[in-house]
Amino acid sequence: MLVTLPNQFKTAINKMPFNVTVKKNAIKIYAALYSKSHLKNSTGFFPVPSAYLAAVNKRYYKILDYFVERGLIDYYKKAYTDDKDIFNTIYRKSYNKELGICAKYRFLVNVEVGDEVNVDMVSNRTNRWWNITENSLIEAGFDVKISRDDFGRRVWHSAIRNYKTDFQGYYTIDSQCSQPRLLYKYFKDKGINDPEYMRIFNNELDFYSEVAKKLDFTGTKESKRADAKDLFMHWINGNGYVPDFEIHNLFPIASKYLKSIKKGNYKSGGSLLQRIESKIWIDDLLTNIPCDFALPVHDSVIVKEKDVDRVLEYCKAKYPEIRFKKALLK
Known part of the structure; x- marks a missing residue:
């Protein structure tokens, strides 16, 4: 260097x-x-x-x-x-x-x-996630521009903006109900037990639908789920305001914990989940992915059709508590 x-x-x-x-x-x-x-x-x-x-x-x-x-x-x-x-x-x-x-x-x-x-900067640090992103960008015909932000350690690259159109025919592998489930995993790993929050995931229920039901949301099934998702994002990322304050009563222990980590900076809640997400998707899954072409898109990865089933099984085996799914970009 x-x-x-x-x-x-x-x-x-x-x-x-x-x-x-x-x-x-x-x-x-x-x-x-x-x-x-x-x-x-x-x-x-x-x-x-x-x-x-x-x-x-x-x-x-x-x-x-x-x-x-x-x-x-x-x-x-x-x-x-x-x-x-x-x-x-x-x-x-x-x-x-x-x-x-x-x-x-x-x-x-x-x-x-x-x-x-x-300066000879040889170290034991693995950067395969960078190498595979770089090689995939080159193969796809994009300029090599890769960065990683400090807020959530997310990876950004030159193909990320229009990936849905530029990679038609490829597949994405992503996780369902990603951030609520990551918070569940984090609480479980830390021994933080909010009974209602843990109940939802322990019983394999749909988080947003359960929140909508418990808080008596009105509207169509889709609109209630969308409102619950919006409420969750305010709860995690907000500076105190949430569209429905009852979420604090629904998840009292989780709310208290989130309040404690936001004491220094209210953005710490969102930063925490993005960092957990990045540690899984970038530092583990992408770093060890069993294929040569893969491009990260936050809580998902783009792969070729010939690799998608193998990569999907790899993700499921690595993190059985996360619900992964594949989808064709079209």
Whole structure:
């Protein structure tokens, strides 16, 4: 990887009180940060997953601390009241493993000026999801443009906008009632037991239809289901407002949990589900998919007709609690 290495970093790395191997690893950690800096927000902070840094070097945190001490980088921090002195404010690095929110960093020196250095970034981190997306785009005749957002770790690529028309004759494999079921799986894995929420999925009932029935929605079957889906999205993504407040009484424990994770940022509910979704679809299913052509579309994947049944069975075997289905694009 070709990176620009500013003199400040060059000097600091040379002065590290460690051996040459550690100094070389420090260059790699700098390069890892540099490679993610294009994701920076308006205040200069950009997300860097710890798994990525650990794949570059397991003791990455010591190198980061060294860079911080030398005034070269900074962590994104949040303010907290000191438990021992309520009049004192302390600042801690902000991240949340449970919600999949990684730490953010920013450079405190200009990284656009310096020497160009070619850094060997060989690591144990698997990127097959990227490779298969790249190769599939090339095969389908699209420019290779692939990115992954920080909010939900979703993958975006150059074929995603018009995939329904551009890939007619191909198949999609997606999941039914995706986000409510993912939340059920998350609650189950975490040992969070909301009786009514769990009852719906434990009994293989249709989530939206059950919500509509329990909350006495009126209208056609389709309209009631659509209203229930809209209510769920407000419940997950909203800042307090929901079209029907009774959902909080229907799912009291789930509502309380969602309120707790939204305390710092109301968007954390939506971010959580998208990250769970991406971990399943991108980091697992796409990374290990048993075919050579596959393009991700959030909670689904596009495959060829000759591969669809094999991939469908693969998905079902991997995640039996998720209801997968195939559909022809036409």
